[in-house]
Amino acid sequence: MHSSRLKQVRRGMAIGLFVLWTVVPIIFMISSSFKGTGDIFTLPAIGDWWGLVKFLFFFSASLTQFKEIFLHGPFLAHLLHSIAATALSVIISVPVGLAAAYALSRARIPGKKHIYFWVISTRMAPPIAVMVPLYVMWQTFGILHSLVGLVLAYVTFNLPFSIWLMRGFIDAIPSELEEAAYVDGKSRLGAFVDIVFPLIRPGVGATVILCSMFAWNDYLFALILGGGHTKTLPIGIGELASATSILWGQIMAGGLVMIIPMVVLGLIIRKSLVTGLTMGAMRG
Amino acid sequence: MSRTNASPISMTTPGPAGFSSAAPPSPLYQRLVDRFPWYVWWLSPAVIILAAITLFPFFWMIYISFMKVQFAPGATDMFVGWSNWGKMFLDPSVYTGWWLLFKYVATCMVLQMGLGLGIALLLNDIKREGLIVTVIMIPMMVAPVVVGHLFNLLLNSSYGLYAWIFKTLGIYSSGSLLSNPSTALWALVGMDTWEWTPLIVLILLAGLKSVPRDTIEAAHVDGSSPWQVFINVTLPYLRPSLLIAFLLRFMDCMRFIDNNLITTRGGPADATNTLPIYLYFKSFREFNIGMGAVIGFTLLVAIIICALLASNILLKEQKGENHA
Numbered sequence: 098m099h100s101s102r103l104k105q106v107r108r109g110m111a112i113g114l115f116v117l118w119t120v121v122p123i124i125f126m127i128s129s130s131f132k133g134t135g136d137i138f139t140l141p142a143i144g145d146w147w148g149l150v151k152f153l154f155f156f157s158a159s160l161t162q163f164k165e166i167f168l169h170g171p172f173l174a175h176l177l178h179s180i181a182a183t184a185l186s187v188i189i190s191v192p193v194g195l196a197a198a199y200a201l202s203r204a205r206i207p208g209k210k211h212i213y214f215w216v217i218s219t220r221m222a223p224p225i226a227v228m229v230p231l232y233v234m235w236q237t238f239g240i241l242h243s244l245v246g247l248v249l250a251y252v253t254f255n256l257p258f259s260i261w262l263m264r265g266f267i268d269a270i271p272s273e274l275e276e277a278a279y280v281d282g283k284s285r286l287g288a289f290v291d292i293v294f295p296l297i298r299p300g301v302g303a304t305v306i307l308c309s310m311f312a313w314n315d316y317l318f319a320l321i322l323g324g325g326h327t328k329t330l331p332i333g334i335g336e337l338a339s340a341t342s343i344l345w346g347q348i349m350a351g352g353l354v355m356i357i358p359m360v361v362l363g364l365i366i367r368k369s370l371v372t373g374l375t376m377g378a379m380r381g
Numbered sequence: 382m383s384r385t386n387a388s389p390i391s392m393t394t395p396g397p398a399g400f401s402s403a404a405p406p407s408p409l410y411q412r413l414v415d416r417f418p419w420y421v422w423w424l425s426p427a428v429i430i431l432a433a434i435t436l437f438p439f440f441w442m443i444y445i446s447f448m449k450v451q452f453a454p455g456a457t458d459m460f461v462g463w464s465n466w467g468k469m470f471l472d473p474s475v476y477t478g479w480w481l482l483f484k485y486v487a488t489c490m491v492l493q494m495g496l497g498l499g500i501a502l503l504l505n506d507i508k509r510e511g512l513i514v515t516v517i518m519i520p521m522m523v524a525p526v527v528v529g530h531l532f533n534l535l536l537n538s539s540y541g542l543y544a545w546i547f548k549t550l551g552i553y554s555s556g557s558l559l560s561n562p563s564t565a566l567w568a569l570v571g572m573d574t575w576e577w578t579p580l581i582v583l584i585l586l587a588g589l590k591s592v593p594r595d596t597i598e599a600a601h602v603d604g605s606s607p608w609q610v611f612i613n614v615t616l617p618y619l620r621p622s623l624l625i626a627f628l629l630r631f632m633d634c635m636r637f638i639d640n641n642l643i644t645t646r647g648g649p650a651d652a653t654n655t656l657p658i659y660l661y662f663k664s665f666r667e668f669n670i671g672m673g674a675v676i677g678f679t680l681l682v683a684i685i686i687c688a689l690l691a692s693n694i695l696l697k698e699q700k701g702e703n704h705a
Contacts, residue, residue, distance in 0.1 A: 119520060129534070197424050229674050321665055363521070
């Protein structure tokens with residue numbers, strides 16, 4: 098039995114190491130955001146591990162960085178732009194995607210396979226390649242560096258995603274349920290609203306959260322198609338690091354403000370997160 | 382006509398948009414609704430939007446690849462024939478870009494799959510699995526822009542925590558890993574591994590739940606070694622999840638460049654100038670959009686071929702599973 102005990106210990110140590118490697122950057126970020134500007138840089142002497150623990154956990158906390166970003170500078174405006182772009186892209190993508198997903202799931206459509214391929218390949222396209230024609234198009238239509246342009250750009254990845262994901266959720270609902278409702282004299286829309294929707298509501302919720310996450314976390318589209326008067330958070334945070342000075346404290350604090358809502362939402366749907374991120378290929 | 386439906390029962394039930402056949406004489410709106418099968422009305426908003434923002438740009442990109450695009454006011458685009466294409470095939474940076482992209486993706490995949498599989502096997506069925514999984518999920522939800530800045534600071538040679546640890550352990554002490562041409566690409570691999578190995582762990586943990594416990598116990602009773610049990614029992618059940626994890630991560634490693642763009646920006650000395658990064662600089666720094674379109678088109682086609690192969694492999698796998 099001695100060797101199995103040893104195995105347990107080794108197993109625990111391996112897991113512990115992986116957990117450490119995963120959480121240390123996050124802890125470092127949190128502690129850096131709650132420090133005064135000078136304190137961020139006061140690492141202990143090389144080799145002083147206890148000093149390092151003190152550096153990460155026991156320090157004089159201050160809200161300087163948060164005050165700085167919220168009270169001075171354009172952080173709040175960037176936050177609002179991020180919220181607007183995210184919300185609008187979800188408001189377009191999810192309802193439109195839901196209707197399409199229902200049709201694809203229930204109807205016999207000629208050439209359905211081609212529609213699937215189109216949807217999935219749109220989703221798989223590398224953002225930077227998509228950006229080239231979009232940039233020229235947006236320029237031509239005068240929506241470059243505007244909120245409309247940014248929202249439409251987010252729809253290019255959120256709409257295919259929500260169609261694909263929600264189709265999977267609807268496929269899992271037997272269509273006999275709706276047919277019974279038709280017998281009772283319900284219309285197709287009525288049956289959808291009264292019977293299908295309540296059953297897939299958790300799936301729709303997960304789709305909303307994942308789409309929000311993709312739009313909220315986006316950097317590349319915001320960098321190239323956004324900007325101007327519609328700078329979003331990722332761009333705003335990037336601008337705190339200029340060629341002459343890097344405001345590390347504010348970057349960490351701003352980053353924390355940016356990731357907290359997504360971590361909370363992600364943990365709320367943790368059961369469907371794997372299903373969502375594998376586009377339904379895997380049931381979590 | 383359009384009222385036929387997949388199932389026999391709906392023949393006797395409301396038609397297209399659900400209006401009963403005994404409805405009063407139909408107004409114009411009703412006639413319009415009845416003109417097409419019901420799904421047209423449900424599907425067309427998505428199809429129209431998608432066509433406008435994905436299909437149309439795709440063809441526009443092909444058009445641009447034959448043009449010299451000019452943004453100066455009053456200047457018009459010039460047709461240049463195959464010139465952009467010729468330039469791409471003669472550009473050594475394009476070949477280096479593909480090679481660096483290959484190196485990056487291959488290392489990421491080997492590292493993340495290996496680490497992910499190991500951690501998933503260790504985590505499966507231990508006490509507090511749920512809690513640990515919740516904790517290691519966090520990096521996946523951190524925005525790439527934040528990951529980039531965070532690692533910039535962590536690796537910073539004078540006040541980065543990781544640089545401090547490397548110095549203390551005597552592993553590495555000459556500057557930031559990100560600013561050394563011979564380590565920059567591996568630092569990027571490390572960042573991606575930090576952020577996305579948890580996803581592989583989650584996928585594989587879900588897959589491990591499908592391995593029947595009594596089969597494993599039976600194999601143990603038969604005197605198989607843990608290694609034999611893993612190869613003969615666990616691995617076959619895990620195959621689909623391994624495949625999904627691999628394909629998903631492979632596609633994403635090819636596509637996303639956020640970390641690179643925030644930390645190394647293709648440098649130092651072009652050490653991380655992968656093809657998508659080169660495409661970014663050509664198109665949006667030099668504004669050579671024609672050239673960008675050519676490179677973008679080849680990248681897009683390469684990735685779509687990969688996606689096609691991937692979905693075919695997955696479909697085959699799932700069919701095989703159903704037969705078994």
